[in-house]
Amino acid sequence: MMTNSDDPIYYTISMLCSVFCRKNCSPRLIITAVIGAVFGFFVGVSFPSVSLYKIRNFPLSLGPSVGGATSESKQFYMVGSSESSRANIYKIYVPTNPHGAETLPPAIVVPETDLYLRRLWGEPSQDLKRKPKYLVTFTVGIGQMNNIDKCVKKFSEDFQIMLFHYDGRTTEWDRLEWSKTAIHVSARKQTKWWFAKRFLHPDIVAAYEYIFIWDEDLGVENFNAERYIELVKKHDLEISQPGLEPNVGLTWQMTKRREDQEVHKFTEEKPGWCSDPHFPPCAAFVEIMAPVFSQEAWRCVWYLIQNDLVHGWGLDFALRRCVSHDIGIGI
Secondary structure (H helix, E strand, C coil): CCCCCCCHHHHHHHHHHHHHHHCCCCHHHHHHHHHHHHHHHHHHHCCCCEEEEEEECCCHHHCCCCCCCCHHHCEEEEEEECCCCCCCCCECCCCCCCCCCCCCCHHHCCCCCCCCCCCCCCCHHHCCCCCCCEEEEEEECHHHHHHHHHHHCCCCCCEEEEEEECCCCCHHHHHCHHHHHCEEEECCCCCHHHHHHHHCCCCCCCCCCEEEEECCCCCCCCCCHHHHHHHHHHCCCCEEEECECHHHCCCCHHHECCCCCCEECECCCCCCCCCCCCCCCCECCCCCCCCEEEHHHHHHHHHHCCCCCCCCCCHHHHHHHCCCCCEEEEC
């Protein structure tokens, strides 16, 4: 607690009084001087000194660089009060952070996410008994429930199941045990590419090595999901699809299953169907009914999909723009 003798305002007034009294000044002048001194004091303390710091090579304790930038290239601009309060507040600007997050410390920036289901309590590290490696999506209506049930049972716990409901009916699926751990998204009268564009952004599905975007009416009697993943990795297929049986009424020869090969990337089509043997549909081609994308390929394909794309017609001919040499058909 300050005594009167220690108070700077009291000291200032005393000095002024002694000076003015010696000169026999009028009381009005003394009062004016005192008021001016008090006003000046409060104006001074209301504007603390502000300093601007430009700090290069900020300590690495803030976390790794974002976007591949090294610590030497990072620049942090910090602005704050030097003496005005006990807890100085600083603003940080990191140009290498994602757009819109430049004012956050890099260590707390999370640019990607996943579709893992979380509990409402407990340790987050214990939420998942097993993290799915792959994402399988089906665009479905209630009429195909039995077929989707057969399809889903072909996939192990390494595959996260996601259903896009185009008829708005989701509760009926609860009778299937696996449906309780699946992710359900519902929008009436929409197609799978509408769903994919809006709910499968590359930063949302970045946790999955491969993304399956399948129709609801596929026959999977001879399909082995684990074996298929083995072939895709073995032959470095960035975009692929399972081969179709020859007796199912094929549109394209490229999609026909070949018993003499594990995978194939080229075929011979009907005369006049291929302007170039290295272009679709003779090469670099899969159909849009059951494509499988690697994480990197999907990042490109997602940007390729137009917002008004409905049925996806023509998309299969454009996929080669993302990975022209790593498209193939697996058995």
